[in-house]
Amino acid sequence: MSPSPSSSSSTSARRRLLISAGVAVAAVTLGIVSWQATAPEDRPARTSSSAAPAPKGSDVHAELAKLARRESGDKLAAGxxxxxxxLIEYSDFKCGYCGKFARDTEPALVKKYVEDGTLRIEWRNFPIFGADSEAAAKAAWAAGRQDRFAQFHAAAYADGAKEKGFGQARLLELAREAGVPDLDRFRQDMAGEAAAAALQRDQEEGYRIGVTSTPSFLVNGRPIAGAQPLDAFAAAIAQANAQARPQGAGQADGQAAR
Known part of the structure; x- marks a missing residue:
């Protein structure tokens, strides 16, 4: 016997409530860990006598590190x-601080760490500024289908680009700037179900772990909030790289160098 409309509605409501509760817990967890990860060393962590103890940072980082997809065919990844x-980056093309990171910091990370094989950068579309943000996200994904994501990313984040908006005509202009070869295919991909599904996948991942602002980052699971200076990313990458190397690798390297 099929459930009544009222019971189906009740089940859906309970499911939405459980999802919302899970997102809220994840948001608190990521917020605490993110604040502690980016706070100055001499600044004490905020505590409350009535608050439940936060999970240990290393445990949370291990779970968040599993979000790295490491898909060899990922068109929105470098390295x-x-x-x-x-490094997983949750960003919005209308976000000014995302643009600052893209122009001032990311190229240095690519040159120093991606090119030597230390770092992989995985982009997650996380539009939070409305319809234009979502359209730009789908356009970036569509450009990636033709191996022009990096070029579209650079064009969309160029100084002054977001002030021109991300209407359909502007997105086509950016695609031309990025050298997307087949603009008809670009239009179709941008409007297709696959683009919407890819965007939903990224958004749901971000909301699930409590991302509430852009840019937000994970470096092997360690949260970094905001467009931090290059030194902050360099330190996080160095620490993550050291932890990822097998024990004794450093000694072996040193002996080999002698």
Missing amino acids: RADAPVV
């Missing part, structure tokens, strides 16, 4: 799939 360090 080797087996790189010891994976």
